[in-house]
Amino acid sequence: MLNIRKSFVATFAILLLLPLIFMPHSASAAASSKEKASSKASTKIVYLTFDDGPTAHTGQLLDILDQYQVKATFFMLGPHMEQYQKATQRIVKEGHGLGLHGVTHVPSKFYKSAYSGLKEMQQANESLNKVAGVKTSLVRTPYGSKPYMKPAFRNVLLGQGGFHLWDWNVDSLDWKYKKDHQKVYNNIMSQVHNVNKNGTTPIVLMHDQEATLKVLPQVLKTLKAEGYQFEILTKNVQPVNFWNDKR
Numbered sequence: 001m002l003n004i005r006k007s008f009v010a011t012f013a014i015l016l017l018l019p020l021i022f023m024p025h026s027a028s029a030a031a032s033s034k035e036k037a038s039s040k041a042s043t044k045i046v047y048l049t050f051d052d053g054p055t056a057h058t059g060q061l062l063d064i065l066d067q068y069q070v071k072a073t074f075f076m077l078g079p080h081m082e083q084y085q086k087a088t089q090r091i092v093k094e095g096h097g098l099g100l101h102g103v104t105h106v107p108s109k110f111y112k113s114a115y116s117g118l119k120e121m122q123q124a125n126e127s128l129n130k131v132a133g134v135k136t137s138l139v140r141t142p143y144g145s146k147p148y149m150k151p152a153f154r155n156v157l158l159g160q161g162g163f164h165l166w167d168w169n170v171d172s173l174d175w176k177y178k179k180d181h182q183k184v185y186n187n188i189m190s191q192v193h194n195v196n197k198n199g200t201t202p203i204v205l206m207h208d209q210e211a212t213l214k215v216l217p218q219v220l221k222t223l224k225a226e227g228y229q230f231e232i233l234t235k236n237v238q239p240v241n242f243w244n245d246k247r
Helices: 002-042 058-067 078-083 085-093 112-133 151-160 181-197 210-225
Strands: 044-053 073-076 098-102 205-209 228-230
Touching: 002 058, 044 058, 044 098, 058 085, 058 210, 073 078, 078 112, 085 112, 098 112, 098 228, 112 151, 181 205, 181 210, 205 210, 210 228
Parallel strands: 044 073, 044 205, 044 228, 073 098
Antiparallel strands: none
């Protein structure tokens, strides 16, 4: 009987100690979980995108991105991928985002019909596959999707073709101010700050060209100093376009 009482007292004591043993750990784990969630929510992300490549300057562009340990997304033209095969292969090898920009980059040809645009993107995808052994479903249409990509066009390109349409919300205008690098830098930074202030992730439009090389290091250095993280666009990221078409 005495042994039973001792056993009961010992068991009861252990039960009383259990909350003291596990509660601090649970509280610590909960706090850690909250900190991680808060850190993720406060992370500033930016997507850099480059149109019209590859070009003779893509190697230098990739060198700059590598120097700052930044990844970007390239919306490429079919003929350019076949002309600059090493640059295309390097883009793929180094883990940058892959997108298509068509074949002709001529509005009257690309937007001639809903199916002409689809055909160009499919052809560009074949070029990417031929050169680098991969394909992508991300597309950016020449000069942006407005006003050309009306519902009938999008139903063919996105619905039937299975592509995902991307535009931008930060326009660097690097194609316009090729000699005014400060103007391009100011355009990017002011728009990035405004977009971020509105709670939206900046998607920056730039071009794979020689002039952009002059301003890119300054942009990367500043954005990094401001705590932005650079990510690439993939099929798993919800598309952002001027039509708000989420397909």
